[in-house]
Amino acid sequence: MHYALFSFLLLSLLWTNSLAQTRFHVNSPDQAIRVTVQNTPAGEVTYQVRYKGKPVIQPSGLGFVLQRPAVTLNRFTVAAADSSRTNESWKPVWGEVSQIRNNYHELALRLLDKSGSGIAMVVRFRVFNDGVGFRYEFPQQTALMHFVVADEQTQFALAADHTTFWQPGDYDSNEYLYNTTRLTQVDATAAAAREKDIALQSLIGPNAIQTPLLLKTADGLYISLYEAALLNYPVMHLQLDKAKLTLTSHLTPDAVGNKAYLQTPAQTPWRTILVSDKAPDLLTSRLILNLNAPSTIADPSWLKPQKFVGMWWEMHVGKATWERAGGKHGANTQNVKKYIDFAAKYGFDGVLVEGWNEGWEDWFGNWKEDVFDFVTPYPDYDIDALTAYARQKGVRLIMHHETSGSVTNYERRMDAAFRYMQQHGMNTVKTGYVGRIIPRGEHHDSQWMVNHYQRVAEKAAQYKIMIDSHESAHPTGLHRTYPNWMASEAARGSEFNNAPTLGITPEHTTLLPFTRMLGGPMDFTPGLFRFRLNQFDSTRITRVRTTLAKQLALYVTMYSPLQMAADLPENYERHLDAFQFIRDVPVDWDDTRVIAAEPGDYILTARKEKGTPNWYVGAITDENSRDLPLPLDFLEPGKTYEATLYRDAPTADWDTNPEAYVIEKKTVNAKTKLTLHLAKGGGCAIQFIRQ
Known part of the structure; x- marks a missing residue:
């Protein structure tokens, strides 16, 4: 169901005008995420994001530089504002779950360029319980028809020097290992120099990194910066300003240095910010899927995982x-x-x-x-x-x-x-x-x-x-x-x-x-x-x-x-x-549960087979051995399952004894609790067949 709202005093959207600074606020349906958009007297439009009161994105700029017509779009007047709510469900053709909920609050601001070009642009925010998506839209208009993008000036200003999981920015390869450092320790040139096995490198520079970018804050927030619905537009990388702890969009250029050739009406991909204080929530987020358009295939019966x-x-x-x-x-x-x-x-x-x-x-x-x-x-x-x-x-x-x-x-x-x-x-x-x-x-x-x-x-x-x-x-x-x-x-x-x-x-x-x-x-x-x-x-x-x-x-x-x-x-x-x-x-599932996860350390996932009551579990670890508790409360209550465990043997080790494994069977139910021992570089796979 979809609700159109035209009052900024309803539920998640508030409008204020204080000291000639116009602010718009839109919250997620569960109120955990709050996005504030501000139009300053100078005409800057900035946005910021908070999660349960904690800063995720500090006030960050929005805008464009066009090569043709030659105009910089970074000073605006807010000409109109609309809001809406959407709460619906849809069924993917195949995937990790059989049904996906699409629940968000939306704010759309129509902006007019203050430089006198007459160009209008819309910035559209959708705020979900697990994050934010926003994009730029260029409506059909006499002031702008065919245009060339020289740069997109989207910023992500961060609140602190977070732990960062990153790859070097590269126009031609995403086959790098991930590096784990503080933001201020990013050195993409040095990281790329260690990579001798990538066939083609086109590095951007020492402070350029790829999306998706994963961040972990000192107070326990997990933040992902990425994009959704990449169509008719180049891939977005990020340029890091270490002094300001700010990331700015860096679009992949073509042979002559231009970024995109567009004709109104046009829109960019969504810029996405996933955020949670629980790492498994990022792995079960469907925000990026929800920001993509429905299937173009009317009869998908021929699609076979x-x-x-x-x-x-x-x-x-x-x-x-x-x-x-x-x-x-x-x-x-x-x-x-x-x-x-x-x-x-x-x-x-x-x-x-x-x-x-x-x-x-x-x-x-x-x-x-x-x-x-x-x-x-x-x-x-x-x-x-x-x-x-x-x-x-x-x-x-x-x-x-x-x-x-x-x-x-x-x-x-x-x-x-x-x-x-x-x-x-x-x-x-x-x-x-x-x-x-x-x-x-x-x-x-x-x-x-x-x-x-x-x-x-x-x-x-x-x-x-x-x-x-x-x-x-x-x-x-x-x-x-x-x-x-x-x-x-x-x-x-x-x-x-x-x-x-x-x-x-x-x-x-x-x-x-x-x-x-x-x-x-x-x-x-x-x-x-x-x-x-x-x-x-x-x-x-x-x-x-x-x-x-x-x-x-x-x-x-x-x-x-x-x-x-x-x-x-x-x-x-x-x-x-x-x-x-x-x-x-x-290879096709009705349900997915991420039971435990920590980036760079371990993942424990349970999935329900499409069309059956049977479940499968996978647990993996990094170079460290560990024990992970596995409650089986995802199984159907009151039913008995035969569990077949494929686990590391007590002597298993990726370095010294990688082929050592044990296969064992257990009778379990939803009240059973298992503990999985994972060897160094190891894992465990389990099949649960309902009896």
Whole structure:
């Protein structure tokens, strides 16, 4: 239900005019969050946010610099103010919960530029119980039609030198490890210099950091700064002023330095501020999804969450290569048949095949326009025979489209590529954007590329194809609007376990749900069962810093409707008892509870399987061992469940004994209380089947 309010004296919205300074106040439905917007006599418009009386954002500026027309929009008169309330529910096509409540109070201010340009702009705030979203809107008007954005001047002034979980600001990569420092200790240049395994870096500067940005205050508030509904606009990074403890929006530029090309009516993405005094609340927030538009797919019945295996990890551990030259080509007919057999035997939906198509000998580092045509297999890959074989086995092949950064080439060939997929019974594609972007001068995070990702989602939907994008811009809840865009990588995924320098630290997976995953599901590719990666090359020294039980738990703590069992079939067949959890764990859920969590330390999550009474639990920790209490009050009262625990053995340790695990069964009910012991770098996965 939606209520329009036109009096600022009702419930959450108050208006005051004191000493010629106009202030507007809007509270969250539960009154915990209060946003104050002020228009000073000089014309500045600032906003501030408080949570339960504590400062979250101090008075912070709003505004724009336009390149065409050449005007700075930072002095305004408030011409009108409207307010409203919304309290409704909606059902996602797939996801972590079966129903989402959308409950907020809204304030919209119509601003007129005081410089005499005649330009009007709307700033719209939506205040939820778990945070705030605001955006700029440019209505259709004679004073502004086509315009070019030079800079957005959104500020986030912080109250103190908070603990900060951050990545270096970079226009082309979000594959960094997270750093944990005080704000004033941020040094993005030094952090990036430690990263030797990122293929392409485009650093912004020493004080530039990426969103999503996670902060923890000394008095126990958790704050996330991010964005929602990123469409027709560049990715927002943040520029830090250490002296003022203020972050200012920094938009990704194009080849000539402009940020966005817009035509009225136009709007920016939402700038989001999540806040809570309980860390688990951030992980269950649906604010970013609520700020996205409803699904554009009228009949979503063809969208199918799925688990798959893949001819992928072979290339990362030296068993095979993507390219055919050299004699180790992995995507050959006989090898892929083995993966199809494995998928069919153990109940997987699909088989991802990378390196199937001609062009891999010339794909990386040459900044070349035409590398792949996406329809020409290597001679040793009989796609027609494999399609028929997969169909006979009840399995689908999953397509891989690596663009090598040549996006103009991919756009020219998308229709032909998607038709080719349809002809071969494929309904899922993994896209890739490794390397520098063509058109030259564009970045992975620029407006042109953001529009490209949207075009791919829309075009794929026309062919009833689901998307798993890699090396794309960070997700911002667009899987609500385009539910066929089911997952993205957009962060440091499991493939970095093979990186020779920093790799993936044990704490990394305890930070991703608090940061990058606030915007949407991640194709992290969990499920590694072999941890010394010298299986095919004895000179390799790389290791996976995890226990086997933690790899199982990641299927619960890190949500994706497209989940891969990332390791080699022969490694799973050494541990078929543990592999059973990967076979059983769902990829679509009715309910999610985050029972305990602390960023960088641990996460304990319970999820209810879609359409059944069964629950699954995942618990993970960083490099420290710990004991976590697990009350089972999420189970149905009065019912008995068989719990199967896949846990670290007493001797397990990511460094010395990662494959040590124990599987045990218990009879439990909602009154049972368990204690989970997690080894260093370890975890625990539990299946609860109602009896």
